[in-house]
Amino acid sequence: MVKNKQFTVEFAAKALLKRGVISEEQCKNIILKGSDQKARLQKLQDTAHPRHLHRQQCPILPAEVISSFNIEIPGKEGRILTEDAITQVIADETGVEYRKIDPLKLNLDIVTSYVSRPFAMRYLVIPVDEKDGIVTLAIADPFNLEPVESLENARKIKVKIVLSSKSDIIKIVREFFGFRMSVEGAEAEASSIFELGSLEQYVNLKGQGEIEATDQHIINAVEYLLHYAFDQRASDIHIEPKKEKAFVRLRIDGILHYIHTIPKIIHAPIISRIKMLSRMDIAEKRRPQDGRIKTNYNGKDIEIRVSTLPVAFGEKVVIRIFDPEVLLQDIDHLGFYPREFQLYNSFIRRPNGIILVTGPTGSGKTTTLYSTLRALASPDVNIITIEEPIEMIVEEFNQVGVQPAINVTFANILRTILRQDPDIIMVGEIRDKETAENAVQSALTGHLVLSTLHTNDAPSSVTRLLDIGVPAFLLSSTVIGIVAQRLVRKICPYCKKEGALTEEETDHLQLVKKPYKIYYGEGCLECRGTGYRGRTGIFEVMEFTDKLKRLLNDKAELSTIYDAAKADGMVNLRQTAIKKMLEGITTYEEVISVTG
Ligand SMILES: [Zn+2]
Incomplete structure (x- = not known):
């Protein structure tokens, strides 16, 4: 422990420079602008949290000041120096153990029983653990140990200190x-x-x-x-x-x-x-x-x-x-590969017809539909959605909620909204014959209709619609294409490790026998030990070509339709998932559990 030293921006900047995290130039700049920036942050903090609400104000600390400059780390394109990264360097420099606080692992009683809120706020000290009579205190200022000592004396406890960021x-x-x-x-x-x-x-x-x-x-x-x-x-x-x-x-x-x-x-x-x-x-x-x-x-x-x-x-x-950033994405960020994206994009630019998105609950269908509608939205098109219930309110759409209790159903809303002069209609789900017939009618009268079905893959959606009772000739004259989708978890970039596919796994996926490099997440704080962070879509896109239409009119078997679609170049969900695994985006386990 370094005693009698002041915890200054200069101290932190020099520690960063010493470890080559920042350049000499950046270090000089930080020291030069440090005190002005600190004053600015203090002012911001005061306005955001007025004194009377918090009684005690907390100090502005060096890591916070430096991270607020949003410094790009030299040699790490685009990576910004975070408060956590700076705190780790300070911990290293002062010999105090660094601790990233995971709130899910904290015990409410331990956190709140040793310190009062004003004390914790004023000195940025918080108990995070208690084991064998020793209380672990997370602190943010390694040079101000007075509050720790006073706590030790007043509470008659043994303490161990760890360094955490002020934000945590x-x-x-x-x-x-x-x-x-x-x-x-x-x-x-x-x-x-x-x-x-x-x-x-x-x-x-x-x-x-x-x-x-x-x-x-x-x-x-x-x-x-x-x-x-x-x-x-x-x-x-x-x-x-x-x-x-x-x-x-x-x-x-x-x-x-x-x-x-x-x-x-x-x-x-x-x-x-x-x-x-x-x-x-x-x-x-x-x-x-x-x-x-x-x-x-x-x-x-x-x-x-x-x-x-x-x-x-x-x-x-x-x-x-609902996070709008998840439900409303750019359609080119949903996870399509170029060939599928081009195909899908050609579907949604048609003036009329039906596009179906299929998959089980939680497969990301709503995100695909919302993101698509948003991509199509402009002041000169009228978009109407019929949903049960309305997933998320989006101003650009005219959204109607289905209310079966008062007999406001998909089918009868669909009938009436045609008088509202829509260009594009999204029907939450096609479940019955009436809804299917109305959707077909809307498509025949010049509207683009998007909807979902609860089927496992694209070709079986066709048989589902036939089962519901839509005549084959109406399907072949309205359906543009069908997209089946799933979501796979993405490997956490912070703990990604290289591995290899075993022989059994290779067999199981029916891949050509040879060594395959794959990846997995080891588990870290960023991913809560799961090895995954975020999800991405995998898609199977089937275009309703003339060949498929002919097969449909001739009442062909599902397997024949499937083979024809494959011959036309359709890549199925499993193949797409394997591709994402080999590219290191997802794991073998995800491929199996999602497309198993
Ligand atoms: Zn991780």
Whole structure:
């Protein structure tokens, strides 16, 4: 430990230079502009979080100042020097162990029981672990050990320190203290209601809603929960009532993680608050409901869909978070290979006809359709979507939600919207004959229709439509092409390692026997140990050529249609997935599980 030294921008910049992370020129520049930048950041922090809200302000630290310059690392094209990377160098320089804080691995009690929120905020100190009587404290300033020592003395504890970035520490302080304080506040209020004398009767009368959903603590708890989920890139929040408690879990990259246990007494008011936000009927607790919330986080619009379900111990809520950056992408970023992309692009530029996207739930069909519609959207075309329910609200489209309860169905919306003079129609799903017939009608009357089907591959979509009852001659005169798709997880770029395909695996994939180089993710903090980060699409694109139309009219077997499509150059899902595996984008396991 370096004693009696000041933690300055200059110190950090020189440590970076010493390790060759930045150039001499960059180092000089940082030192020159450091103090001005620090003052600017201080001002920003003060306006973003006014003093009266936080009482204590936290210091602006060197790593934060340097990372705010967005310095490009020499020799690493395009890579920007991050606060984490700078913090690691500082840890190395000062001999303190570096720790990247993973909030999912923290224990709420340990984090919040040794320090108060103002203390944690002011000194940027947070307990992250406790083992064998030693408390591990994450700190952000390796030269200011006063708070650590005072904690040691006041709490009579042994401590070990690790260095973490200020952003990591602040995130933990906000989420953990915020949620904990709200839950405890609400619980205390609820208990005081219980102590109001003739208890039994009172509780019976008011039932589970003792605390109002408008209680400030409840409002805060829900807000913290949502922000925490946004920060963690979660796609879903599950709140599940059990007999005596309720559990909160988050789904991140497809996997559920346990987050919090909340006292049963505040489960109902939390659910009520969420129902209120999503405009559901709060009094209705016996029937499932759907609702939505539109909110904004860090300057980004976020769409949230909420659904409730009465289960044995109360209402279970699932909150689905839609990231517009995932649902609305550039179509050339969806994962198409050039040949398939060209073909698909030619489909969607036609003035009329039907394009079908097929695959199971969660295969990315909605992303493909939304991204396609957005690519086609312009002031001179009228796009109407019919969905159940509306996945995400997009201003460029005119979206209609199906409501079977009041007999607003795919089929009868389709009939009426033709009077709305649409150019392009998206039908969420073709499930029945009536919808299929209306879709065909719309295509015959000069509209471009996009829809989805629940089939495994492109050729079997044809037989599905025939089974539904659409005559072959109508199909062959309207369908332009069919796209089958799946999503495969991408290997995490931070822990990607080289491997080889075994002989059995080679056989299993029916590949020519020879050595194949493949890749996998070892698991790291960036990917939460899963080895994967993000997903990409694999596509099988079948053009409805004259040859296929003739086969269809002659009532050919599915296998004949399949062979003909292959002869026309169609690459199937498995082949596309293998290609992505050999290119190091995904793994053997993903190929098997997704196209197995
Ligand atoms: Zn990783």
